[in-house]
Amino acid sequence: MEKYLAVLKEYHFKITPRRKAVLELFLRQKRYLGPYEIKQMLGKASLEVGLPSIYRILEELEGAGILIKIEHSSRRLYYSLCRKPHIDHHHFVCSKCNRVEEVEFCNFSEISSFIEEKLNAKVQHHSLRIEGLCSQCRRKKSL
Amino acid sequence: MEKYLAVLKEYHFKITPRRKAVLELFLRQKRYLGPYEIKQMLGKASLEVGLPSIYRILEELEGAGILIKIEHSSRRLYYSLCRKPHIDHHHFVCSKCNRVEEVEFCNFSEISSFIEEKLNAKVQHHSLRIEGLCSQCRRKKSL
C-alpha cells in the first residue's frame, strides 16, 4: 500500500479516503474489477462513492501506472493492479475467473522492427491481449 | 468482389444490395471505417441503410472472416477489409490516417508457450494491437 501511496504523491495526487479505499480493494484482489462492481464493494464497506468519482480515480491510478486498463471484449472497462509498474509487460486474463496475471516477456521488438522495415512505418504503441484459462480454471472443467 | 460474395454464400448469407454496397465501400478503401461513416457514404450513393442494419452487416461480414473488427482506443468500433482471411495475421493501424496494414508475422507461439509453462495456463485467444505512423504519415510531420 505504502508503495502505491508514494506513487500517488509523486504524481501530486492527494491521498484521499476514496483513493485509498479503491487501492485497498485492488490489493485484496488478483482479478480485474469494473467501476460499478467497485462502487458496490465500497458501498458494502459503508463508503458511498459516486460512479463518476470511481471512473476518475481509476483513470488517475492508471495514469500513475498503478492500474492497468483492460478493454474487455464485452466493451466494458475493467482495471487490474499492476504489481511491477516499471517493467514492460503484458497481461494474461482468465476468461473464466477474471484473474489477471502479469507476463514479463515480450518479444515484441522483433515484430516491431519487422513492421518498421516491411511497411516503412513508425510503431508507437502496441498492446497484446492474451486470454485463456488460468491454472485453477483449466483443472475444473465446469465452473 | 466475387471472392467475397462466394464467402457470403458459403456462410448461407443472402446476396443483398446492402451487403454488396458495404463490401464495395471497403474494397475502395484501405483504411478502417465506422458504422456511421458507412451510413453516410452509402447515403451519398443514394442508398439509405439504417444504422442497425449496418451494425448487423458488419458483424456478419466479420463472422465470415471478410472484415476485421478494430476496437479503437476511443472505444468506438471500426472495421477494415481482410485481404488474406485465412492466414494468421495482425493489423497495424496508422494513428494519423487510419490506414490498416496486415502483418503476416507473429511469433506469438513463443509467448504463448512461455505463458502456458510459466502460469500453467491454457491460452485461448490473443490479439495484438499495433499503432503507429504509416510510411506516408511519418514523412509529413503535420497533417
Next chain:
DNA sequence: CTATAAATAGAAATCATTTCTATTTACATT
C-alpha cells in the same frame, strides 16, 4: 411463380461513460 426464412427500416430502449456544477476536503503554508 410461390413459399418462407432471412433481411431490413425505423423507432425506441439500453446502458456504460462523461459532463457539469455546487460543495467539500486535503494539505501546503502560514
Next chain:
DNA sequence: AATGTAAATAGAAATGATTTCTATTTATAG
C-alpha cells in the same frame, strides 16, 4: 493549529454508441 486554495467529490443530467423490437420487405430455393 488555523487558513487559503486548488483538487476532489457527489449527484443529477447528458451523451452517444450500440442493441432490441416489430412490422414489413426481399432473396432465393424448389
